[in-house]
Amino acid sequence: MLDSASVSVPLLPNALSVASIDADVLELRGSKCKRGRQPDEKDDFRVADIRTGAKDSRGEVIRSVFHKRPNYAIFESGNAIRIQFSDDETQADQQVALVAPVLPLRHKLQFIAESIWQIKKPQTRYSPHIAEAYRLSLEGQAKLALETMQTAISDASDRLAREGRLGYIMFAGFAAVGALILAFLIPP
Numbered sequence: 655m656l657d658s659a660s661v662s663v664p665l666l667p668n669a670l671s672v673a674s675i676d677a678d679v680l681e682l683r684g685s686k687c688k689r690g691r692q693p694d695e696k697d698d699f700r701v702a703d704i705r706t707g708a709k710d711s712r713g714e715v716i717r718s719v720f721h722k723r724p725n726y727a728i729f730e731s732g733n734a735i736r737i738q739f740s741d742d743e744t745q746a747d748q749q750v751a752l753v754a755p756v757l758p759l760r761h762k763l764q765f766i767a768e769s770i771w772q773i774k775k776p777q778t779r780y781s782p783h784i785a786e787a788y789r790l791s792l793e794g795q796a797k798l799a800l801e802t803m804q805t806a807i808s809d810a811s812d813r814l815a816r817e818g819r820l821g822y823i824m825f826a827g828f829a830a831v832g833a834l835i836l837a838f839l840i841p842p
Contacts, residue, residue, distance in 0.1 A: 726740055737749075
């Protein structure tokens, strides 16, 4: 799940507010972004600084880089998919607007993935899908980005349904075996 240490972000997309999406965007942009920067702080972290093994603007190690272009990078650090937006603030603001429609779907996907018992690391199971949706959004392909997230949500929902059916069958099987044992142990 994406880390949101300083803000409480609702997980269900219909409960999202503009404030929570803005908080997510600040989360995606990193701790030293235009809106979150202290007056005496210098934002010297650039797209060029993104590489596997380096530290991001938060000081967390970058575990993998999904996509890197001259004007943005999508990477994983701290069990979260993050975006280093353009070094140009005007272009960065435009990029934020492009990514915003994907955020509610990302929340829905993460909520479903965390409900699946069989996934050991739910925050990373769908990381490639999230990264690809971010890339498509930043490349101006909003429809494909939303379709990518919907496909991942559908997959996660199907896995959750399969898991539920399996749990039901196991419970019913144990109950039937228990009933048979009781039937043989209790004299008529």
